[in-house]
Amino acid sequence: MGHKKLVKFQAIETYRNVLQHPENMPGNWGTVYGNDNPITLELACGKGEYSVGLGRVHANRNFLGVDIKGNRIYTGAKTALEENLTNVAYLRTHISHITKYFNAGEVEEIWIIFPDPFLKKESNRLTHPRYLYLYEQILKPGARINLKTDSKELYDFTLETIESQGCTIHENIADIYGKGLATGPLAIQTFYEKMHLADGRTIYFVSFSLPEGGVKLTGRFNKTAQSGTENEADNNE
Ligand SMILES: C[S@@+](CC[C@H](N)C(=O)[O-])C[C@H]1O[C@@H](n2cnc3c(N)ncnc32)[C@H](O)[C@@H]1O
Secondary structure, three states: OOHHHHHHHHHHHHOOOEEEOOOOOOOOOHHHHOOOOOEEEEEOOOOOHHHHHHHHHOOOOEEEEEEOOHHHHHHHHHHHHHOOOOOEEEEEOOHHHHHHHOOOOOEEEEEEEOOOOOOOOHHHOOOOHHHHHHHHOOEEEEEEEEEEEOOHHHHHHHHHHHHHHOOEEEEEEOOOOOOOOOOHHHHOOOHHHHHHHHOOOOOEEEEEEOOOOOOOOOHHHHHHHHHOOOOOOOOOO
16 A cells, blocks of 8 residues: 555544444444434545535535545545534445444435446446445435436436336436536535546436335345345455
8 A cells, every 4th residue: 555545544543533344333323423413425425525515514414425445535534624524424334335334214315426337337336226225224215316427327327227116306417517507516526526527528417216115126136135145345445
């Protein structure tokens, strides 16, 4: 590991707003935030700009950036500490383990911001039904899941998944900037978004909620869900 990365990993060990693979979290988030306000997740948060940006304007809501890469989480966590944003924290874990950390209904909204599109492996996409099934177990009924991406493949895949699962679409914007709709939370720009904009890429957004009848899983994902076992190796960064 390079020196800079090592320094960041050492720093987050000492940050009170970073939890790395913690135990006994369901129902205990009040000990992190000092209140029981509802929690919004920023999945694949990288440097965590959405948690900081939303945390600045919504003092009565709690925000949690989630990523496996500790050196990226470092940036958002440091900013939140410097700005005394006590409603912003970060969780270092693989997102396939997300149900370990919350009780049913403990999460009020999910943002998925420029996740890796995993062009060769659909099941790794954070809007694949296997992930929607996990989100369903921790979200309040009717809660929104918001995806912002530069990947047309991931956007199309998500729309197909939404349709086949019978999800409800609340907003669907095929070109946020082209339509002049980068306002409110959509105006927050992350590290990857800035890179994609510099490359002239189109940015897509879709906001949806899960079907009342439940997310349907097929094949091996259904078997995994039934047995409750997940075999996902974390990487170390
Ligand atoms: C392309 S980056 C985007 C980061 C940030 N949202 C941004 O827009 O700048 C994708 C991030 O997702 C994280 N990631 C992808 N799949 C993940 C998973 N299953 N669990 C945890 N983190 C994941 C990666 O570590 C990486 O930081």
